[in-house]
Amino acid sequence: MQKMMEKRALELLGDGTVNRVLGWSAGDFIYDVTPAVFKTAEEVQDKFLYNDFCGANLSKYLVKESRKEGKILVFLKPCDTYSFNQLIAEHRIIRENIYAIGVECFGKADEEKLRAKGITGITGIEMKDGTYTVHTVYGDETVKAYEVMADRCLSCKSKKHVAYDELLGSEGEVVEDCNRFDMVEKLEAMTPDERYEFWRGELSRCIRCNACRNICPACTCEQCVFDNPNSGVSQKAAVNSFEENMFHIIRAFHVAGRCTDCGECSRVCPQHIPLHLLNRKFIKDVNTFYGEYQAGENPEAKPPLGKYEKNDIEPGEAGGAKA
Amino acid sequence: MQDVKEFRPKIVAFCCNWCSYAGADLAGSARLSYPADVKIIRVPCSCRVNPMFILRAFQRGADGVIMAGCHPGDCHYTSGNYFARRRMTLLFSMLDYLGIERERTRVEWISAAEGAKFSKTMNEFVDTITALGENKRLEDLRCKK
């Protein structure tokens, strides 16, 4: 796949269709891949990379990049295309300045899962036929790709590209038997006390680094309410449990109905807080109360919080979780 | 130090200017009582209530928050309360999901003619919150005396 992508990038750069390529750039240890804008063929040949660790969703970079001079080529995985569509729906990116190539994805690896297996001192990883051979200073290790697949990929909602100018590989299909609400349901089945304990245990680790907000393709406000000194909520540090709750509830609410469930928030959290469980709760509630809705699936669709029905459920009736 | 005090809940009620606030007025002029623990904040429309308002009320010491607006279909601005309804449905469901007692938040539709309903609702809500006790799960310790 990488070869094909590189080839297309060079062709499109060469014939002047685009003047920049937004992709992933190789790092020091295979897994530490950085999103990058390549401006020349040399840079592409030198640094361009696509492997199982290219999990970063590139669509948010287009908010800035699509406002620059000339057309940019972007590679989008299926789940990234949902964010891409959503950004188009919100008029945050300029579609005409983008050449989007959809690339197949069979699930991305999570280096944290390698670490969790006690694999450390990594000097290289070979990926072949669903098996990773990890070379480390302590000897080689072999793991199956699915063993270290990111959680968000294990509950992938769709392998379908919903927006592209060109495809490398198949268009893919929506995953029918997706189990992404399992954990939400499990939490809903708990008692309020248990849920409270669960969330305190998770959110109390928050260090308010804002990585979840800054990576989120739905968080594209010019100035976040939490950065507004006049809002009275701009404390940067996790001062106490209220601050942590407040930040995460409000952030999840601001993206409710717009979150495509790309899972970037949980991926980047340095404290491994399962933030996607907040977003998924909203998605599940929207589905239950207002009918199935997948943000980003159709850029023409009205967002669930931007419309209403006269016979909508009453807040008091929305049982939601069981007591 | 033992300090036994009767628990008096603090309630914040966001009332829409056109219906519920007028309803509160009517309750007053009809001498229908509602507990003094309820502090009313008048808003132009229930739709003005931002989820942040609700959380801030809890932060500042509220033990229960109620939002009251025009009956669906009667919004002074045509549709504000419909949007508010969706928002509060989701927000309250989220608070519940985080383990914050469901009963601490409530939405009621109270028209300008429903002074009695206003009084009844507030009395009920205060009773519910009194039974629940102090808000511990969404408190900001810094704001406690």
Place this chain on the structure above:
Amino acid sequence: MNTETLIPYVGVVTEITQQTPDVKTFRVEAPGGGKLFEHKPGQCAMLSVPGISEAMISITSSPTNTEYMEFSVKKCGCLTEWLHAMEVGQMITVRGPYGRHFPVYDELLGKNLMIVAGGIGLAPVRSVINYVRDNRDKFGTVDIVYGSRSKDDLVYYDEIVNEWMNTPGFNVHLTIDNPQEGWDGHVGFVPNYVKELNPDLDKTVLMCGPPIMIKFTLGGLMELGFKKEQVYTTMELRMKCGIGKCGRCNIGNKYVCKDGPVFRFDELDELPNEY
């Protein structure tokens, strides 16, 4: 000096003077009278209104003033707006003094001085001017070139006219940006005026004002033959702690609040161009 660096003193505002439409001068004393602390010309203090915010403001009164300290504040942010709205008798908190002062105790002794200021930029150098007035025999001549947008925007106008202009060895040159009715003085920008005045090269220049004025005045002085070692300025960057720790006034290897705000231009040359 306060040993607890972050904990402020409480001061009482005993007099408020409207200098220009957007500048007020506040006289601050200790609650029992007298100064809160001693300072040197060019140093700053952190003023704060609890609940609003803290800001670094230069102490505009001279250290030779033994009764009170003064701060001149231009209205431009949430704290300064609050200060402008307050009344006499209001308490605020003050901590300091912070930063490096103008070298009036050594390098500037016996020198002929030229003070160049624009707008509210006169505030930090006013402490030097009044210090020099009170120690007249220790310094040479003093030329003051001061400009503002209009006559109404000249701060300390009465003091300039009644006191500075009547001090032996003082030459005051005022200028405003655009012609104005009732103004028969010089019209034009400060950098050009400095060049027109063609000062002797033996002077040491102390400069404070908007960045654009500093940039062009410095250029003009260089053209006239001044050396960077002869020119001092005082910089303003958002300072938070005042003690060189919080990191936001860091430029290159310097902390403005601790190593500045007074810098000589040859020292600034060593720093990245980020101020």
Place this chain on the structure above:
Amino acid sequence: MKKLSLAKLNDFFAAVAAKETLYLPVNNNVGKAEYKKWESGVEMSSALNTVRSAKDFFFPQTENLMEFKMTGKSVEVFDTREECEDFVIFGVRACDAASFAILDSVYLVDPVDSYYKSRREHGTVVTMACSKPAETCFCGTFGIDAANPAGDVTVWEVEGAYMLRANTEKGEALLASVADLLEDGCEKCVEEAQAKTRAILAKLPLAGLTTEGVGVGKTKELFDHPAWASLSESCLGCGTCTFVCPTCQCYDVRDFDTGNGIKRFRCWDSCMYSDFTKMAHGNSRNSQLERFRQRFMHKLVYYPDRNDGTFGCVGCGRCLARCPISMNIVKVMKTLGGKN
């Protein structure tokens, strides 16, 4: 050199904790190490290092500085600090131990930060030599020996036992207080353990990383370096690197109106944040490029300039592991001329 049999480890922890609060790395609910208070039944984590650094003990993420009461026109100030109690941090790695010296060079220079100083005086640091460093480790680049960490007491794990060496008076006192649990140690075992670790360190992918291209006096040369544009391009402007960094010491001071008084608190701040240098009439670092540059210039050039060439990085590798987009100080150093 003293020896503690691992069979007696719990007794040792209990004995220390009986006198002062003991903190050590413990696996949290997601299996990652974080410092927690020891109490009976708590087991030490076997992880190489904690997600957050140990700087919290001396420079907590947030702390109340003082309180104000405003009535009418009057203002009262209250120093609300409580007496800091003695505490011990166990299991600090060489990199974090070195970071304390860097924090000291900021907080303990005149004017001394008394909040920090008090915690520093009351804390005893027990370091643990590394035996299984990770690929993200590069402390050696900054002259830190993971096999021989600083601290009040240094601990090496050898077959079934800990070897403990007191380095300071505080350390001597700590070991003396649990003397009945200790036996005489074995210098040779420690040397063997060190040799083993050093052999691994030499094989790590970043073992050869040099500081060529950065350091004292490079301000002018590097400030306008063209590489900053591409390096900072993908930076999200979040504070992850700064908050997990053991040497980042910038903070913000803010007031919080509680409704019954005003609390002034200090909290970590990040130079990567857009409002870090924002003031009433502008921002001196408007772009992410400038902010990104500031962070790395500060660690690699400005700080060494002020501190006799010591770098403001200890090579703990946390930012390498945690950066959401894997842009980090190593990539910056390599781009600016560092060899590997």
